[in-house]
Amino acid sequence: MSEETIIMYRPVGPKELELIAASGFREFPPRLPEQPIFYPVLNEEYANDISRKWNVRDYGAGFVTRFQVRKDFAAKYPVQIVGDSTCQELWIPAEELPAFNANIVGLIEVIAEFK
Secondary structure: OOOOEEEEEEEEOHHHHHHHHHOOOOOOOOOOOOOOEEOOEOOHHHHHHHHHHHHHHHHOOEEEEEEEEEHHHHOOOOEEEOOOOOOEEEOEEHHHHHHHHHOEEEEEEEEEEEO
8 A cells, every 4th residue: 555645634622532542643533423524624724713613603613634644545535625726625425534533644733722
């Protein structure tokens, strides 16, 4: 498998960040039953926007994580545009999250915090 990677971002709330930290910043936690899709985003600006608008409102704080995923694995999922052209996500079915986590290269890092 190739080690060529793509950088992705994930806006998270405090509870999800605690679970990421508990994994040693190596994986994202399983989805809840009402969350059938895991959606990493493809640009930092969009991730910041989601975190500021939604995570702060819903959880009192928002964080943006950055991580790398093997490019050949990520290519299995078509890019979804969910607004303007900067709003790009991958939609990973919840049952495929363990495979996604196994294709993260390096650690998940927190690059922004909003309150």
